[in-house]
Amino acid sequence: MTFVDLTHPLIDGQPCYPGDPVPQIKPFDTLAEAGFNTTRFAMGTHQGTHLDAPFHFFRDGTTVDKIPLGTLYGPAELVDLAPGGAFGRGAKISRQMLEHHGQSFHEGARVLCSTGWDQHFGREEFYQSYPSLTTEAAQWIVHQGIRLIGMDTPSPAEDFEEVHKILLGAGVIIIEALANLSSLPRQFTFAAFPLRIKGRDGSPVRAVAIVD
Amino acid sequence: MTFVDLTHPLIDGQPCYPGDPVPQIKPFDTLAEAGFNTTRFAMGTHQGTHLDAPFHFFRDGTTVDKIPLGTLYGPAELVDLAPGGAFGRGAKISRQMLEHHGQSFHEGARVLCSTGWDQHFGREEFYQSYPSLTTEAAQWIVHQGIRLIGMDTPSPAEDFEEVHKILLGAGVIIIEALANLSSLPRQFTFAAFPLRIKGRDGSPVRAVAIVD
Numbered sequence: 001m002t003f004v005d006l007t008h009p010l011i012d013g014q015p016c017y018p019g020d021p022v023p024q025i026k027p028f029d030t031l032a033e034a035g036f037n038t039t040r041f042a043m044g045t046h047q048g049t050h051l052d053a054p055f056h057f058f059r060d061g062t063t064v065d066k067i068p069l070g071t072l073y074g075p076a077e078l079v080d081l082a083p084g085g086a087f088g089r090g091a092k093i094s095r096q097m098l099e100h101h102g103q104s105f106h107e108g109a110r111v112l113c114s115t116g117w118d119q120h121f122g123r124e125e126f127y128q129s130y131p132s133l134t135t136e137a138a139q140w141i142v143h144q145g146i147r148l149i150g151m152d153t154p155s156p157a158e159d160f161e162e163v164h165k166i167l168l169g170a171g172v173i174i175i176e177a178l179a180n181l182s183s184l185p186r187q188f189t190f191a192a193f194p195l196r197i198k199g200r201d202g203s204p205v206r207a208v209a210i211v212d
Numbered sequence: 213m214t215f216v217d218l219t220h221p222l223i224d225g226q227p228c229y230p231g232d233p234v235p236q237i238k239p240f241d242t243l244a245e246a247g248f249n250t251t252r253f254a255m256g257t258h259q260g261t262h263l264d265a266p267f268h269f270f271r272d273g274t275t276v277d278k279i280p281l282g283t284l285y286g287p288a289e290l291v292d293l294a295p296g297g298a299f300g301r302g303a304k305i306s307r308q309m310l311e312h313h314g315q316s317f318h319e320g321a322r323v324l325c326s327t328g329w330d331q332h333f334g335r336e337e338f339y340q341s342y343p344s345l346t347t348e349a350a351q352w353i354v355h356q357g358i359r360l361i362g363m364d365t366p367s368p369a370e371d372f373e374e375v376h377k378i379l380l381g382a383g384v385i386i387i388e389a390l391a392n393l394s395s396l397p398r399q400f401t402f403a404a405f406p407l408r409i410k411g412r413d414g415s416p417v418r419a420v421a422i423v424d
Contacts, residue, residue: 039414
């Protein structure tokens with residue numbers, strides 16, 4: 001059993017989604033003064049590698065603390081949309097591109113889509129002109145009945161409202177800004193448990209692949 | 213496969229370890245104004261159900277982002293120290309009490325110790341006069357070669373410096389303030405992945421048991 005860390009590091013002052021709170025990670029107690037180290041951290045729920053709960057876009061949507069743990073852990077599949085390369089700025093991910101990997105998008109599946117965009121994480125460019133699902137691609141994902149979709153982009157689509165509403169409105173959980181997808185085999189066990197933040201919209205996660 | 217959530221909810225303003233930052237969890241964007249909900253949260257790395265990394269007490273200790281993922285996931289055992297009840301204020305957990313469950317404390321084991329103290333979580337009393345490992349109990353844990361110890365108390369000992377240093381100094385990872393241990397069978401798969409906070413001392417976790 002080996003582990004692949006699919007999570008970007010959280011670093012004080014790193015870029016965040018435009019308009020989100022800039023993350024702060026500061027020593028609070030120090031060995032020199034208190035005899036131990038502690039840290040105070042402050043950030044938005046959508047910082048770095050994170051999970052979107054339906055409440056992100058829906059008043060009555062499931063909140064992050066109520067997502068069934070069985071959705072967030074189990075067999076998963078990698079769909080490599082840009083094998084051996086990476087999508088460029090403004091690329092569109094169409095329904096046809098996903099249908100090419102149709103066997104991975106089965107009822108109840110957890111699917112992580114690799115575009116190579118994670119190479120830009122940690123810079124402002126990560127949040128600009130990133131590869132985006134089309135509306136039709138998002139509708140097809142819902143039609144296939146998958147329960148969780150992961151992306152290596154900051155959001156499933158730059159035109160984010162419509163695509164988020166299609167996915168979250170159907171109860172599809174979204175994991176965003178995944179790292180190291182290129183290290184994955186086609187099948188593995190995925191775990192991405194959010195913090196149990198009561199009644200809210202999302203959380204950073206430590207996303208992990210467990211490979212047999 | 214069923215899941216047991218071993219995590220207390222994170223709630224705005226809930227009590228924290230004396231001297232730690234009071235947790236803040238506040239709406240940032242709202243559906244009414246922005247069309248979506250987001251949250252800004254701020255807390256200490258030792259809030260609620262959380263993990264202590266060796267860097268908490270040691271300048272050159274492993275930081276939370278560097279703990280091998282294989283330490284944090286795998287077979288684990290419940291040791292019920294107060295079957296059918298709960299320890300009272302100021303209780304000591306002695307080496308002899310642990311030795312009574314000696315078969316669970318084997319080389320490389322992950323052991324979660326139930327004292328029933330989690331019933332006080334969410335009130336200031338949780339952080340006062342909680343059951344504590346003796347120095348000799350902590351030394352025995354290290355001697356047995358276990359890799360991870362979980363407690364339902366806010367810390368392994370109220371006289372925290374010495375016991376933390378014995379455990380963390382030997383590289384034993386500590387999970388604190390676990391919930392719902394009374395719902396567990398004796399053996400299960402445990403997962404408690406911290407946020408990937410670069411170079412720091414700990415992190416809240418979503419601790420989960422996966423029961424076959």
